[in-house]
Amino acid sequence: MTAPPVRCAVVGTGLIAHSHARAIAAQDGRARLVAAVEVDEARLAAFTEDWPVSHAGSSLGSALASGEIDLVIVCTQPSSHVPLAVEALAAGVNVLVEKPPAVSLADFDVLARAASASAGEAFVVSQHRFGSAARQLRRLAGDGVLGRPLVARCETTWYRDEAYFAVPWRGSFEVEGGGPTIGHGVHQTDLMLSVLGPWAEVTAMAGRQSRPTRTEDVSCAVVRFENGALATVTNSVVPPREASALRFDWEHATVELHHLYGYGDDNWQFTAAAGREDLAARWATGLDGERSGHAAQLRVVLDALASGATPPVTLADARLTLEVVAAVYASAFTGRPVRRGEIVPGDPFYTRMDGTGAPWRDEGIPA
Template sequence: MTRRTVAVVGLGIGKSHLEEGYANLKDRFEVLVACDLDKDRLATVGDAYAIPRRTTSFDEVLAMPDVDIVDICTPPMVHLPMIEAALKAGKHVICEKPLVGSLKDLAAVEAAEKASRGTVMPIFQYRWGNGFQKAKHIVDAGLAGKPYVATVETHWLRGAAYYAVPWRGKFATELGGVLMTHAIHIHDMLCELMGPIDTLYGRTATRVNTIEVEDCAAATLTMANGALVSLNATLGSRPEISRMRLCFENVTFESGLEPYAPGNDPWTVTPSPDAKDAIEAALAAVKPVHPRFRGQLEAYAEALDAGRPLPVTLTDARRSLEMITAFYHSAETGEPVRLPITPAHPKYASWRPNGA
C-alpha cells in the first residue's frame, strides 16, 4: 500500500474532503499542503487538520516536488487552467465537479492527461453509498433485466445567502445553475444505472432566485437502451430531498430521500418473484463502502496502487457534460437533442444560453 502526498486547493468543500476523506485515510494519504487565496480560511483549516504547509500560491504548490496529488476544490471557472498546469507539472489531479465548462475544454483536459505522467479523477462522491452500490451491482451482474422507466428528483433549497458568494449564480464563473452544480450528481448516478442517453428534451427556468443561471429544470430522456426517464430539479423545495426510482423488468430500485447522500441506504430493492433468489444472492455479495468522499478517495487509492482504471474517469465527466450541453441546447431551441454531442455541435465550445 503506497501512502501518497496531497495538496488540497480551495478550502470550502475542500474542508469536507479533509474531514470526511483524508482525516479517515491517513494510511493512504498525507496532506502536506493547504492552498487558498483566503488567508483566514487557510489558517483555520490548516490548524484544524494540522497541515504543515500553507500557501496562497497555486504555482508554489506545483513547484513542490514531494506533492503527488493536487486536489482542486476551487470555483468552477478556474478548474481548467489549474488541471492543465497540474498535469504539466506531472501531478495526479482530483477535481471537483463540474470538471470544466464545455466539451471542448474536456477535450483539452483529455489531451493534457495523455501528455502527462499524472491522471485526473473527477469527483462524483454520491455514488459511494451502500444503497446505490447494491443497485449498481445487480445491474452490472445482468440481473435487473430490461430497463423500463426512471424518475429522478433533486429538490433542494438555495437562497440569497448562498448566491451572495460572488462566483455563484453566473454563467461566466459557476458555468451553470441547478443542472451544473446540484443535480449533476444524481444525473451521473442515473447514467451509471441506465445510461447512456439517446435523446433529451429539456426545459430550464430561473424562478426561485434573482440570478442569471437556471434554478429549476425538467426533462424527458430516452436512454440508448430504450428506457424512458423523467427528471426535475429545483432550488426551491422544503424539505430538501434527492430521490430516484428505477423500474427494470426484474427489479425496482427506490432510493432514500437524503438530499446530499442519495446513494446511502435505505434503498428499497423489490425483485420480481422469478428473480428473487438470484437478486438476494447477489445482494449478499455486495461489499460495503464508506460513504461519499471517504469511499471515493479509498477507491482512488486502491486503483492507483493496483494500476487499475480510476473509479471516476474523464469518460464519466464527458457523459455528464454531454448531458448538460444537450439540456441547455434543448432548453434554448425547444427541440429534442440526440447524443452524443460532436465537435460540430453549436454548443460544443460553450453551452451558455444565447451566447451569454
C-alpha cells in the first residue's frame, strides 16, 4: 500500500523557499506542498502563483491548527529560525530548518530542548552532504582505505556587493548571527565536518575589509581535528571571482571539489597515490549521478520518516558545525585558540557570535 504524501509547509517565501518547493515537486508524489506562510503579502502572492497551496497566510500557528501539516520547512531570516521551529515542535510537527539553524549556541540549545520535549523532530538543511560523491567519500573514509586524513582546505569565496547589504536585516550579528563565516561558508564547512568528523581546536582571524556591514566580510581559520588532520578555512564575500572548493589529502589519495552553489559528480577529482590506482576504480563505482541540493536531502528525509528512523541532519550534527563557527569568531575576536567544548553558558560567545565585540564595533559602517 502506497503511503500518503508528506504534507509540507514552507515558512518564508523568499528565493530559498522556491528551491524547497522544487525539491518537494521532485519527490515523485511522496511529498506535497500544502501551505505557505509569509508576512509580506506581495511576496506570498508571487510565491503561491508559482506554487499553489491550500493554505496561505501570515501565521504559522494558523497553518498548524489545520492539522494537515507533517513537515514545516523554515526559510526565514536566521534570527527567526528558532522561534518558528519551536512553534512547530510545540504542535508535535517535524521541522526542517535552513542554515544557519540559529544565530548563537544559546539560541540553538533552545531549539534542542524544544525538540527533546516534542513528538516531532528537528533537523537541519545541509544539502551539500547528499550528493553521490560526498556520500561515496564518506564511505571510503569510513572504510579506512584512504589511510589517515592529513590536510584539508575549505574555501567559500563568494561575491556580495553593497546592494546585497542594503537589505535591512543583513550585515548584523543580531539578525544574521554574523557574516560569511556563519551565513555563506557554513555550507562548505558543514560538508568538511561530515567527512572529517569532530574538530578539536580553532585558531582564526577575521576582518571587515570593504563591505558596509557590522559583521566580518572575511575570515580565515586553521582547524585541528580529533583525528589529527589540519584544515584551513576561508570565508569571504569580497572576491569578484566566486568559487567554492574543498580539498582532502589522505595518505593514499587526494580528493578535490570545485563548484559554486552546488555540485555533480563531475565537479570532483580523485587522485590516487602511486601504487594505489585501485582506489580510483573503487571511487568511481560509488558514484550514481545524484547532484547535491535540497531534493537530494529531502529524499533521504522522506525515507527516514517512512521507516521511523531519525532523519538527517540531526541537531547533534548541526551543533558541531555551529560550534566551530562560534569558535572562529571567538578566536578571531580574542586572539587566542579555542577548543571544542570551551564555549559554554557564561561565555560571551555562547550567547552571541560577536561575544566580547568585533574589533571594529566602534568604527561605524564604512561608506
